[in-house]
Amino acid sequence: MSPGPGTSRLKSGPQLCSAAELLERCRRGRIILIDDDVEILVAVTSLLELEGYACEPFSSGVDYLRQLEVPRSCPPPGGPSCVLLDVMMPDLDGLEAQRRLALLDDTPLLLMSGASGVQEAVTAFRAGALDFLIKPIEAETLFQAVEKALQVSRERLALRVRTQALTRKLAALTPREHDVAVRVARGKLNRVIGAELGLALRTVKLYRQRCLEKLEARSTADLIRILQEEGL
Amino acid sequence: MSNMNLGLIYLLMPILMWVVLARLRSPVVALWCLGSLLGAGALLLAELFAFIPPWINAPMVNLLEFTSLLSSIQALRLDQGVPWRFRWMAAVSLGYLVVFEICREVYALGIYRLALVPLVELVLVLQVAGWAWRIARRQKSAGALTIAISHLLASVAMLVVLAELFFPRGGVPSCPRDGAGLTDTLGMLAGLAGDVGFIGLALERSLTQWLDAASKQARLEERQLLGNQLAHLDRQRGFGLVAASLAHELNQPLTAILASAQAAQRGTSANRLDPAQSLELLDKIILNSRRLSTISGRIRSFIRPGEPELGPVDLEKITREMLDLVEPDLRHVGVQVVFPKGAESLLVQGDAIQLAQVVLNVLRNAIEAVQLVPDRWIHIQLTRAAGEAVLSIHDTGPGVGPELADRIEMPYFTTKPDGLGLGLSISTTILQQHRGSLVIRNAEGGGACVDIRLPLLVAEGALP
Numbered sequence: 249m250s251p252g253p254g255t256s257r258l259k260s261g262p263q264l265c266s267a268a269e270l271l272e273r274c275r276r277g278r279i280i281l282i283d284d285d286v287e288i289l290v291a292v293t294s295l296l297e298l299e300g301y302a303c304e305p306f307s308s309g310v311d312y313l314r315q316l317e318v319p320r321s322c323p324p325p326g327g328p329s330c331v332l333l334d335v336m337m338p339d340l341d342g343l344e345a346q347r348r349l350a351l352l353d354d355t356p357l358l359l360m361s362g363a364s365g366v367q368e369a370v371t372a373f374r375a376g377a378l379d380f381l382i383k384p385i386e387a388e389t390l391f392q393a394v395e396k397a398l399q400v401s402r403e404r405l406a407l408r409v410r411t412q413a414l415t416r417k418l419a420a421l422t423p424r425e426h427d428v429a430v431r432v433a434r435g436k437l438n439r440v441i442g443a444e445l446g447l448a449l450r451t452v453k454l455y456r457q458r459c460l461e462k463l464e465a466r467s468t469a470d471l472i473r474i475l476q477e478e479g480l
Numbered sequence: 481m482s483n484m485n486l487g488l489i490y491l492l493m494p495i496l497m498w499v500v501l502a503r504l505r506s507p508v509v510a511l512w513c514l515g516s517l518l519g520a521g522a523l524l525l526a527e528l529f530a531f532i533p534p535w536i537n538a539p540m541v542n543l544l545e546f547t548s549l550l551s552s553i554q555a556l557r558l559d560q561g562v563p564w565r566f567r568w569m570a571a572v573s574l575g576y577l578v579v580f581e582i583c584r585e586v587y588a589l590g591i592y593r594l595a596l597v598p599l600v601e602l603v604l605v606l607q608v609a610g611w612a613w614r615i616a617r618r619q620k621s622a623g624a625l626t627i628a629i630s631h632l633l634a635s636v637a638m639l640v641v642l643a644e645l646f647f648p649r650g651g652v653p654s655c656p657r658d659g660a661g662l663t664d665t666l667g668m669l670a671g672l673a674g675d676v677g678f679i680g681l682a683l684e685r686s687l688t689q690w691l692d693a694a695s696k697q698a699r700l701e702e703r704q705l706l707g708n709q710l711a712h713l714d715r716q717r718g719f720g721l722v723a724a725s726l727a728h729e730l731n732q733p734l735t736a737i738l739a740s741a742q743a744a745q746r747g748t749s750a751n752r753l754d755p756a757q758s759l760e761l762l763d764k765i766i767l768n769s770r771r772l773s774t775i776s777g778r779i780r781s782f783i784r785p786g787e788p789e790l791g792p793v794d795l796e797k798i799t800r801e802m803l804d805l806v807e808p809d810l811r812h813v814g815v816q817v818v819f820p821k822g823a824e825s826l827l828v829q830g831d832a833i834q835l836a837q838v839v840l841n842v843l844r845n846a847i848e849a850v851q852l853v854p855d856r857w858i859h860i861q862l863t864r865a866a867g868e869a870v871l872s873i874h875d876t877g878p879g880v881g882p883e884l885a886d887r888i889e890m891p892y893f894t895t896k897p898d899g900l901g902l903g904l905s906i907s908t909t910i911l912q913q914h915r916g917s918l919v920i921r922n923a924e925g926g927g928a929c930v931d932i933r934l935p936l937l938v939a940e941g942a943l944p
Contacts, residue, residue, distance in 0.1 A: 285732045287768055291739035294761060298747045336728050338811050362731030384735040387742035 273302035277398040278329040282306045284337045309345030330397035335361035356397040417463050428455040433475035491520035493675045504686045508559045512678050515551030518544045549604035556611035602638040605631050623680025630673035637667040714906045715837045729808050733768035740764040778805050788831035796822050798836040819860040826869040828934040830914040838907040842873050842930045849877025874929040879922040
C-alpha cells in the first residue's frame with residue numbers, strides 16, 4: 249500500500265480535536281512525521297496524539313520541504329517540535345531529506361529505518377540526527393526519543409528567546425556605553441578604559457553603571473558573562 | 481577325431497559366439513563371427529571333396545579360407561579404428577582367386593604352385609596375430625593375447641606344411657590338403673582357441689563400454705545434481721538480494737501493527753478511547769496483518785527446499801509473482817512496468833520455482849540496466865508463437881555492447897562488482913532442461929530484450 253502521488257497531509261487517526269486543544273498539544277510538542285507508508289503515518293500519529301502531542305504527517309520528504317519553502321500565511325505554532333523521518337523512501341531518500349532540512353532550520357531530527365544499515369546510521373548521526381530508531385518501534389522507545397528531541401528543541405527555543413532579549417537590550421545602549429561595555433567585557437580597568445576613550449574616570453564609572461542597569465546585570469561578573477554570551 | 485567333427489565344432493563356434501555376443505550389436509563381433517563361419521565353411525567344403533568336383537571345390541575352399549582370414553583381420557582393424565575398405569577387400573579376394581586358378585593350371589611352376597596357399601595363409605595368419613598382439617599390448621587384453629598366441633601357433637602349422645613342401649620326408653612333394661593330418665588339426669585348434677580369445681576380448685570390450693557408459697551417466701547425474709544445487713544457491717542469492725527490500729517491506733506493516741496495538745493498549749488503559757476509535761485501531765491491525773501475510777506468501781512462492789517438481793506452469797502468473805517480489809525495488813528505482821494482461825493463459829510444463837527464478841534473474845538484470853538511464857521502463861510481453869510461449873522482457877537500459885554479446889552467457893562472466901556471473905548461465909541451463917531457450921538481443925528502439933521461449937503444453941491434459 250503505497251500512497252498515491254500528491255497525498256501530502258493526511259487526515260490522521262482516531263484523534264480529532266478543536267483549535268484550542270491543538271494549541272495545547274503544540275505547546276506540549278509538535279512532531280513532523282515523514283514516511284511513505286500511509287498505514288504507518290496513521291498508526292504512529294494515533295499513538296503520538298493519544299500521548300497528547302500534535303502530529304503532522306507527510307508522505308514524503310519533498311512534500312514537507314515544499315511546505316517549508318513557501319512562505320507561510322500564518323506563522324508556525326510556537327512550542328517545541330521535532331522531525332521523525334523514515335530513511336527508505338522512494339522519491340527522496342531519508343538521509344538526503346535530512347541534509348536538505350538541516351539547511352533550512354534547526355529542528356531536531358529523529359530517523360527511523362526498517363533495514364538497519366550501520367552505514368546509514370553513522371551517516372545520520374554525523375549529519376546531526378538525535379536518534380536512529382529501528383522499525384518496528386516500541387512505543388516507550390518512541391516516546392523517549394521524541395521527548396529527548398523535544399527537550400533539545402525547547403532548549404534551542406529558550407536560547408533563541410534569551411538571545412533575542414539580549415540583542416534588544418544591547419540595542420538600547422548608546423555608542424559610548426557600548427564602547428565601555430565592550431572594554432569591560434575584555435576585563436580592562438576603568439582607568440585604562442578612560443585613557444583609551446579619552447574619558448574621565450567618573451564618566452567611565454557612570455557609563456558602566458548604566459550598562460549594568462540596561463542589561464539587567466546584577467554585578468560586573470554577571471555583565472561580563474552576558475556580554476560574552478552575546479559574543480562581544 | 482576326424483576333421484569333419486572338428487569342422488562341425490568349428491562351425492558351431494561362431495554360431496555360439498554370435499548367440500553370446502549378438503547383444504553387443506558390434507560390427508567387430510559380426511566380422512569375426514563371419515570370419516570363423518567362412519573358415520568352418522572352407523573346412524567342411526574341403527571334407528566334401530569326394531562329392532564335389534575339384535574344379536569348383538578347390539577354388540571355393542581357398543576363397544573361403546582367404547576371406548575368412550581377411551574378415552578376422554578386418555574385425556581387429558575395425559576394433560582399432562583402421563578398417564580396410566570393403567571394396568578393396570573384395571578386389572583382393574577376386575585377384576587372389578584368379579592367381580590361385582592360374583597357379584593351379586600352370587604345372588610348370590612346380591613346388592611354388594603348391595606353396596602359394598600356405599604362404600598366403602601364413603601372411604594373413606601372421607597379420608591376425610600381429611593385430612591381436614597390438615591390441616593385447618595396448619589395452620592389456622588377455623583375450624587378444626590368446627588370439628595372438630593361437631594364431632602364432634597356427635602360423636607354426638603353416639610353416640610345418642611349407643617345410644614339408646620344400647623338404648619332403650619321402651622325397652616326393654605332396655599337396656598340403658592331402659597331407660594335412662596333424663598340422664591341419666593344429667591349425668584348427670588354434671582357430672578355436674582364437675575364437676575363445678575373441679569372446680574374451682569382446683566381453684572385455686563390452687564391460688569397458690558398460691563401465692564408460694555407467695561413469696558417463698554418473699557424471700551426467702552428478703552434473704544435474706550440481707546444476708540443481710547451483711540453481712538453488714542462485715535462487716538463495718537472488719532472494720538475498722531482494723531480502724533487504726523485503727525486510728523493509730515486512731517492517732512497514734509490523735511497525736503499523738505495533739504502533740496501532742500500543743495506541744489501543746495505552747488509550748484503553750487510560751480510558752481515553754471510545755469504542756469507535758478502538759475498532760478503527762483494530763481494523764488497522766487486521767489490515768496490516770493481511771499485508772504481512774501477502775508478503776510472506778511471496779517469499780513462499782520463491783523458496784523451496786528439495787527436488788524440482790514438474791507440473792503445468794502459468795507463465796503470466798509466475799511473472800506477476802516475481803514482479804510483486806521486486807516491487808519494492810521497482811518503486812525505489814522508479815521503474816514503470818508495462819505488462820498487458822494476456823487474452824489466454826499460456827501453460828508450459830516445468831518446475832514453477834525454477835522458471836520463476838529465471839524470470840526473477842532477467843527482471844533483476846533489467847532493473848539494474850535501467851538504473852543507468854533517466855527514462856526507466858520495462859515492457860513485458862507474453863505471446864504464443866509456433867507451439868511455443870515467448871516471454872519478452874524489454875528494458876530501456878543501455879542494451880548489450882558488442883564486446884559483451886559473446887561472453888554474456890558464459891558462466892562466471894559478470895560486469896557487476898558483487899556478481900557471481902552465474903545468473904544468466906543458470907537461467908539458460910534451467911531453460912534448456914525445460915527444452916526452452918533464452919536469447920538476449922538489442923531491441924530496435926534501444927535497450928536489451930530477453931526472449932524466454934518454452935514449448936507450450938498441449939491442449940489435452942493441460943489442466944491438472
